[in-house]
Amino acid sequence: MNIVVVIKQTFDTEAKIVLKDGQIDPSGVSLVINPYDEFAIEEALRIQKKFGGEVTVVSCGGPRSQEAIRTALAMGCDKGVQIDETALESVDEYVRAEVLAKAISEMPYDIILGGRIAVDDRSSQVAVRLAEALNIPSVSSVVKLDIENNIATATREIDGGTEIIEVPLPAMITAQKGLNEPRYPTMPGIMKARKKELKVINPADLGVSDLSAKMKVQNYSLPTPRQGGKKIEGEPAEAARELARLLREEAKVL
Amino acid sequence: MSKGIWIVVEQRNAQIRKVSLELLSQARLIANETGDPLVAVVLGQNIQDLAQEVASYGADKVILVDNEKLAEYTTGAYTSVLNKLIRKKEPNAVLIGNTAMGKDLAPRLAQRLGVGLASDCTGMEKDDANFLTFKRPIYGGKAFAQVATDSKPVMATIRPNTFPIAAPDTAHQAEVVTEAAEIDQDDLRAILKEVIIAASERPELTEAEIIVSGGRAMKGPENFPMLEALADVVGGAVGASRAAVDAGWIDQEFQVGQTGKTVSPVLYIACGISGAIQHLAGMSSSKVIVAINKDPEANIFNVADYGIVGDIFEIVPLLTEEIKKLVS
Numbered sequence: 001m002n003i004v005v006v007i008k009q010t011f012d013t014e015a016k017i018v019l020k021d022g023q024i025d026p027s028g029v030s031l032v033i034n035p036y037d038e039f040a041i042e043e044a045l046r047i048q049k050k051f052g053g054e055v056t057v058v059s060c061g062g063p064r065s066q067e068a069i070r071t072a073l074a075m076g077c078d079k080g081v082q083i084d085e086t087a088l089e090s091v092d093e094y095v096r097a098e099v100l101a102k103a104i105s106e107m108p109y110d111i112i113l114g115g116r117i118a119v120d121d122r123s124s125q126v127a128v129r130l131a132e133a134l135n136i137p138s139v140s141s142v143v144k145l146d147i148e149n150n151i152a153t154a155t156r157e158i159d160g161g162t163e164i165i166e167v168p169l170p171a172m173i174t175a176q177k178g179l180n181e182p183r184y185p186t187m188p189g190i191m192k193a194r195k196k197e198l199k200v201i202n203p204a205d206l207g208v209s210d211l212s213a214k215m216k217v218q219n220y221s222l223p224t225p226r227q228g229g230k231k232i233e234g235e236p237a238e239a240a241r242e243l244a245r246l247l248r249e250e251a252k253v254l
Numbered sequence: 255m256s257k258g259i260w261i262v263v264e265q266r267n268a269q270i271r272k273v274s275l276e277l278l279s280q281a282r283l284i285a286n287e288t289g290d291p292l293v294a295v296v297l298g299q300n301i302q303d304l305a306q307e308v309a310s311y312g313a314d315k316v317i318l319v320d321n322e323k324l325a326e327y328t329t330g331a332y333t334s335v336l337n338k339l340i341r342k343k344e345p346n347a348v349l350i351g352n353t354a355m356g357k358d359l360a361p362r363l364a365q366r367l368g369v370g371l372a373s374d375c376t377g378m379e380k381d382d383a384n385f386l387t388f389k390r391p392i393y394g395g396k397a398f399a400q401v402a403t404d405s406k407p408v409m410a411t412i413r414p415n416t417f418p419i420a421a422p423d424t425a426h427q428a429e430v431v432t433e434a435a436e437i438d439q440d441d442l443r444a445i446l447k448e449v450i451i452a453a454s455e456r457p458e459l460t461e462a463e464i465i466v467s468g469g470r471a472m473k474g475p476e477n478f479p480m481l482e483a484l485a486d487v488v489g490g491a492v493g494a495s496r497a498a499v500d501a502g503w504i505d506q507e508f509q510v511g512q513t514g515k516t517v518s519p520v521l522y523i524a525c526g527i528s529g530a531i532q533h534l535a536g537m538s539s540s541k542v543i544v545a546i547n548k549d550p551e552a553n554i555f556n557v558a559d560y561g562i563v564g565d566i567f568e569i570v571p572l573l574t575e576e577i578k579k580l581v582s
């Protein structure tokens with residue numbers, strides 16, 4: 001089974017967001033693998049354990065994204081590919097999906113795994129767009145996956161329930177929390193990862209250097225911080241009564 | 255002649271999802287400004303009766319695609335049908351709710367059309383240069399991006415509970431057209447085997463107007479009925495922090511936060527939740543936040559509009575009683 005995992009490097013979830021010259025300032029922020037992509041990596045390794053084959057991890061990003069790829073290799077993936085997006089003029093979900101599709105279409109793959117959403121741009125687009133660009137079916141937000149005879153049976157989370165979908169491989173699966181418990185890289189894993197292949201691809205080599213983003217960011221802003229409001233004092237019974245009253249009369253939400 | 259603003263109406267068993275009515279209501283205001291007809295596109299089976307309902311929320315035109323292959327949402331069939339319709343009629347904008355369906359459908363459709371997509375927007379306005387411009391929370395609500403696209407149609411998914419629903423006008427009539435479902439064979443590769451909807455009297459978490467959430471302080475699953483009782487008095491839903499979910503006290507589907515649901519209720523009541531940044535990521539766009547926590551230093555108080563420092567096991571039942579008195 002040839003397995004491809006697409007991962008994105010994101011800000012650590014605790015990171016404070018600072019604007020500098022109107023842009024989001026990445027300096028000093030620690031970067032991690034997008035938490036949902038960790039589920040995808042874990043699932044890839046479990047599929048590999050069952051069916052054999054190779055796990056290739058692919059990420060589109062700047063030079064620092066190699067750290068994320070190395071971490072995935074330390075978890076047990078076999079090969080890494082970084083598509084250097086600094087060479088592109090502008091990127092959005094469309095451009096990333098096109099570039100990833102070009103790179104992946106040149107590799108053998110039976111299944112592609114990714115995350116349900118990247119926690120930085122919060123788009124929930126790239127993985128599904130990638131499936132469309134490769135003309136393969138996809139199941140998003142998957143919490144359970146079984147593969148047999150080249151057919152994947154995926155349980156997908158929907159609003160208020162779940163769906164069970166059967167899809168022939170090759171297919172794209174996006175991971176939701178609950179799919180598995182991602183492993184941590186081990187010391188021997190980290191040592192081994194240093195020697196694993198990490199190929200860097202320039203988008204120009206894929207013949208897609210002329211792509212430009214469809215979405216334009218007009219500006220970034222920070223939310224006006226929420227203010228801590230009224231702390232209601234008093235005996236529990238009194239406080240509860242006062243809270244109910246305020247919710248009805250002042251906030252008008254009851 | 256302007257080509258219209260399309261709302262892809264989401265329905266389940268011929269019940270229209272709330273977010274679709276929110277979109278119709280808000281897009282009506284924008285259509286008045288741009289002069290575009292507001293078009294409701296309804297896909298499903300046995301959905302003719304929905305035409306009048308969407309008309310009463312302001313649609314000028316209703317496109318119905320009624321087919322057994324569309325009875326349940328599937329990525330392939332819905333993408334096929336909408337792609338063909340959009341190419342044929344070339345609307346200016348296509349708006350979809352940011353639901354489980356919208357999140358799955360919109361990116362695939364946008365890619366097939368070769369256009370941009372603004373996801374999970376919490377603001378939408380007319381824009382002279384780009385037709386529409388959208389505000390979207392990023393980094394778990396720690397920043398906003400204002401985005402636009404010069405590709406057509408302009409596509410966006412909008413977060414549920416962002417816009418108010420206008421009062422329906424049952425006298426408002428729309429032109430109703432029925433279109434055939436053209437579905438490519440390739441789009442039928444994935445097969446929907448089963449839909450399992452948990453039977454619940456409570457509203458679905460992402461569309462609930464009021465959410466009562468419990469955290470680690472809940473101590474065990476046996477205490478969640480206490481939150482359910484409060485939720486039921488106000489017609490709300492129950493949510494939870496990751497700590498409560500990971501402890502196995504409540505299902506993952508109820509988790510609010512960065513690795514759970516993003517919610518935007520009118521009222522969010524956090525019971526014994528410390529207010530970690532990853533929890534706030536899922537609920538900070540709530541209109542009013544209430545915190546009940548015994549630690550006066552808990553971070554949740556920094557974002558709460560109202561707070562009580564106290565024991566949830568004491569306060570929540572009292573609050574339930576007080577609200578019951580008020581609303582009855």
Ligand SMILES: Cc1cc2nc3c(=O)[nH]c(=O)nc-3n(C[C@H](O)[C@H](O)[C@H](O)COP(=O)(O)OP(=O)(O)OC[C@H]3O[C@@H](n4cnc5c(N)ncnc54)[C@H](O)[C@@H]3O)c2cc1C
Nearest residue numbers: 469470471495496497511512513526527528548549565566
């Ligand atoms: C990558 C990542 C993703 C994450 N995603 C999420 C997510 O999606 N959602 C999420 O919620 N968390 C998420 N977390 C976890 C998050 O960091 C916190 O650990 C979690 O939110 C804590 O849950 P809690 O507030 O219930 O528990 P705690 O932080 O333990 O807080 C419990 C609170 O209850 C109070 N308390 C205790 N007893 C009582 C009582 N009897 N009465 C009143 N108050 C009482 C305490 O004072 C305390 O403030 C994520 C973390 C990471 C690293």
Ligand SMILES: Nc1ncnc2c1ncn2[C@@H]1O[C@H](COP(=O)(O)O)[C@@H](O)[C@H]1O
Nearest residue numbers: 006060114115117118123124125126127
């Ligand atoms: N730059 C990227 N490189 C590789 N995969 C990506 C990239 N961006 C997004 N993805 C994948 O697409 C998923 C959804 O991302 P997004 O559309 O940005 O929310 C992620 O969880 C990844 O699996």
